[in-house]
Amino acid sequence: QPQAPADSPATPQALVDGFEGAFGKHPGQRRGGAKGLCAEGHFLGAAAGQALSSATAFSGKRIPVVARFSVSGGNPKVSDKARNARGLALQFSLPGGERWLMANISAPMHSASTPEAMLAGLEARRLDPVTKKPDPARVKAFNEAHPEGKAQADWFAQHGVPASYAAVNYWGVHAFRFTDAQGRARYAKWVFEPAAGQELLDDEQLKALPDDFLAEELRRRVAAGPVEYRMRLQLAGPGDSLVNPAVPWPQGRESATVGRLLITRVEPGPGGACEGLVFDPLVLPRGIEASDDPVLRARSAAYAEAAARRLSGR
Numbered sequence: 001q002p003q004a005p006a007d008s009p010a011t012p013q014a015l016v017d018g019f020e021g022a023f024g025k026h027p028g029q030r031r032g033g034a035k036g037l038c039a040e041g042h043f044l045g046a047a048a049g050q051a052l053s054s055a056t057a058f059s060g061k062r063i064p065v066v067a068r069f070s071v072s073g074g075n076p077k078v079s080d081k082a083r084n085a086r087g088l089a090l091q092f093s094l095p096g097g098e099r100w101l102m103a104n105i106s107a108p109m110h111s112a113s114t115p116e117a118m119l120a121g122l123e124a125r126r127l128d129p130v131t132k133k134p135d136p137a138r139v140k141a142f143n144e145a146h147p148e149g150k151a152q153a154d155w156f157a158q159h160g161v162p163a164s165y166a167a168v169n170y171w172g173v174h175a176f177r178f179t180d181a182q183g184r185a186r187y188a189k190w191v192f193e194p195a196a197g198q199e200l201l202d203d204e205q206l207k208a209l210p211d212d213f214l215a216e217e218l219r220r221r222v223a224a225g226p227v228e229y230r231m232r233l234q235l236a237g238p239g240d241s242l243v244n245p246a247v248p249w250p251q252g253r254e255s256a257t258v259g260r261l262l263i264t265r266v267e268p269g270p271g272g273a274c275e276g277l278v279f280d281p282l283v284l285p286r287g288i289e290a291s292d293d294p295v296l297r298a299r300s301a302a303y304a305e306a307a308a309r310r311l312s313g314r
């Protein structure tokens with residue numbers, strides 16, 4: 001596997017320090033997606049998935065899933081009204097002890113195209129010890145030097161805040177390589193789309209809501225019946241970058257619905273099966289491989305570093 005250049009400042013430690021600097025240090029909590037909750041369900045693969053990948057996830061057999069829904073960032077007290085990403089992290093438990101892990105967000109692109117830009121962005125948003133806010137001049141200078149981040153910022157500015165964890169799309173953002181039983185490979189990106197459609201709130205609608213509504217809303221919804229998302233693969237077309245997660249592929253690329261995710265149970269309070277999990281996006285089943293996207297590659301060790309701190313109470 002390609003590794004980050006040995007002299008890159010974006011080490012796992014520096015990246016996790018960057019999260020702590022930008023969001024404060026909250027011992028025992030996740031450094032990203034700090035506010036969230038556990039849920040469970042299953043995945044049912046479709047024939048179109050089998051046609052694209054030999055991964056057993058697509059066999060059509062019921063695949064147990066542990067899920068974690070979250071609000072982006074390392075602040076466990078962030079408002080559910082924040083104009084940023086909602087997260088859907090999943091663990092598929094496949095036959096034979098294989099696992100497939102992923103952590104998806106409610107935008108089709110990431111804010112940074114490299115781990116180095118990610119680190120610089122976190123450092124630019126470091127909270128001032130006195131004001132407890134980032135220095136606006138540093139943030140402005142960073143944004144001017146990294147125009148690539150504008151696409152994601154615009155996305156959240158232009159799309160409303162989800163009314164429910166169950167009413168927004170979640171993208172995998174990175175390209176992955178899918179190989180079928182004959183060894184034919186295609187690159188694709190995935191998205192989970194709620195079968196009931198999206199529900200995005202404008203500022204007026206948001207005003208009526210408290211800062212914490214997403215967890216209870218999901219509990220009520222799933223108590224009334226399973227929440228379903230379709231998993232769709234968007235296949236790479238000519239010229240689509242396989243390594244830059246800040247640039248989404250054009251709409252209208254060939255796509256295939258490869259399965260259905262059903263969330264059937266939500267944890268009634270804190271805790272649950274997702275708590276101890278580390279949603280390392282490089283844990284992939286046979287039939288799906290990572291692309292050379294350096295951001296994807298950098299996530300794995302950063303998640304391990306964050307988990308080591310969190311699970312030892314730091």
Ligand code: HEM
Nearest residue numbers: 015030031032033068087089103105110118172173302306
């Ligand atoms: C270099 C880029 C990135 C770094 C360094 C990074 C780092 C992290 C860290 C340290 C955590 C906390 C893990 C834990 O405490 O267990 C986290 C959580 C998360 N990240 Fe990232 N991340 C990056 C990019 C992304 C991208 C591109 C996505 C979406 C495709 C994403 C989605 C998430 C989600 C959804 C969570 C919450 C997962 C959970 O519920 O456990 N991250 N990230």
